[in-house]
Amino acid sequence: MKKLSENTTDLLQEIKTEASELPKNKRRDFMLNGLKLTAGTALATTVGQVAASQSNLPPNVPEWSKTLGRGVVSVPYGLPSSYESDVIRRTVEWLTADKIASISMTPLHEMSGIITPSGLHFERYHGGVPDINPNEHRLMINGMVDRPLLFTMDDLMRFPSESHIHFLECPANGGMEWRGAQMEALQFTHGMLSGSEWTGVRLSTLLQEAGIKPGAKWVLAEGADAAGMSRSIPIDKALDDTLIVFAQNGEMLRPEQGYPVRLFTPGWEGNTSVKWLRRIEVGDMPWEHREETSKYTDLLADGTARRHTFVQEVNSVITSPCPEKPIQGKGLLQLEGIAWSGRGKVKRVDVSLDGGVSWQTAKIKGLVLTKSLTRFSMEINWQGEPLLLQSRAIDETGYVQPTLAQLREARGTNSIYHKNSIHTWQVQTDGAVNNVQLG
């Protein structure tokens, strides 16, 4: 470590050099810190950090190359690097009355690919996370069946299972912005969205085991949490791709995601994928419970309301740059984003740099799977121009992601749910990114 008294000039030079590599909005703070050093009021840690970062850079040999590291099973269940400690779920506290019936968002700006680490999957609870002992958990099937059944977890896992990669999205994702932009971060505008590999048994397999009686049209899925979360699902969906899921991303579900077993309705609004599943009842009409009448219905401007709005229509957003990831400097820029559709595969994504005046088709990266996050990218040469960045996804049904103006025209601004409109990021000349809407 360099001594402050002897090397103040050198240090200042280093600070200047490092600061020149930072975006302008960070540069000011960095320089201020540096100036404090010369005034003799600097914190030792600041000096240490600057000096240490130099001592680990070439031609010096970094300290971690000169000492042995940790051995195997020093961390039996692996954790992210301590340098990634700000990659966490976050909530917006004023959204809900308390944290037990609330929501947190995935840090989409830090995610790569189409899988969200299980510990970063967004959370939504209506009565908190129950601590369920799997040996004392049961799944019941009753109602219009030949034989009502009761399964242990071991029973369930003896049935043939399947694994599928799908997104899961809360229909309220983006719902704070019907009237205007107000979330200055991607995590809060779009973070009620995650992607995972889900493993489980088809619900149709279990319903066949119980024997569905003629006339059955709906099933009720009910959770074992303190909210007794319940949703009605049409029998066609129940017999199609709906899964009884026990594993996520290769391991048993996390408690936050419904441990030990949950329903999973691919492409449908997250609330229908009832967590901590304890019961499936077969019936001939919907139950019209609280979360399918009072909530999760879409109020229109004329006072009428759409109900049973299950499908998450096609949506997309640019994840880099975004407010949390400003552009780092002029030159070639890898613009990147995610698109998804509850009706099937994403067919195409277009990107606009000028607020929707002109569009270019982006490159699709990696896997294109049905009802899954799909990553797109585009290389642009940025020379400090202000931009209005947008992405517009089209799915395999031909449905084109709408503009916010089109959604407002059709629905007004009080729907809360299913706001899948084209999103706009404003890029400033210094690379900073703001959340804006176009009037």
Add this chain to the structure above:
Amino acid sequence: MYNSVKKKFKTLVLAVAAQGLLTSTVAFADESKYGFGRTATQEEIAGWDIDIRPDGQGLPAGSGSVADGEGLYEAKCASCHGLFGEGEGRWPVLAGGEGTLAHERPEKTVGSYWPYASTLWDYTRRAMPFTAPQSLTADETYAITAYVLYLNEIVDEEFVLSKENFSTIKMPNEPNFFEDDRPDVKNTTCMKDCKDPASIKVVSTIAGVTPLEHLEEGAAETAAEAASETTHGKAIYNQSCAVCHDHGVAGSPKTGDADAWGDRIATGTEMLVKRAITGYVGDEGVMPPKGGNMSLSDEDVAEAVHYMIEKSQ
């Protein structure tokens, strides 16, 4: 995994059959049933099958009057939902709002929005009171349902709700719901000259509503510190007390508000713990026994009180 078998090491003696003589008795599955799980008994189903439908299917025998409901509501519901269903803090408003659904700021309540009375009965039994779900009897649920309908002027004050007359209740907003008919918008895939650049108006965000502290210098350390101070008292608090005390709902002293806590702390920790366990009616509000969560032990409550005092000094 939770059910992994813990095996003892054994010396395995393998009887190896001569190749070609393995005449297996294992059959390929060809039946439509797997035979896993067992039949659920009527008693088991009765204990769990608590759902109610709009046609009344699922309602148990019983009844409750608006008058009975008033007392129950004030004891078990009003601390969050307000004495007249007006809602405390951000807790749901239950009454009022008629005729506002097409307004710029609609008020969606049981009376103004909910299409079926069965939803109210079902949800009240299934999930309320918030800190003690599935604790109400059938008669209590009828009574509270009747009272909330009365607050919404759907029944009169003499009304007694029962399984028999439930189907006579019609909610005023039922006709205004319709089935999903999306897609309801049609965008194009225009690629060039899609709009006049001069027509674009940029509307910025409303400043100051996004929690952005984590994007500032030193934020990671603060978050790590906050995460490390989890205690049992804090866990109990978050589970059962924060509902009211985080926001000062129903006259409760807000956690962290030294002014509100000063006089209370002066009465002594022992007294505060006692009041929290047995309940307390003060000038400003009502503290239900154990915050309404009777599954807590006295020790749990004491630890939560200690946590709150620590945070409020």
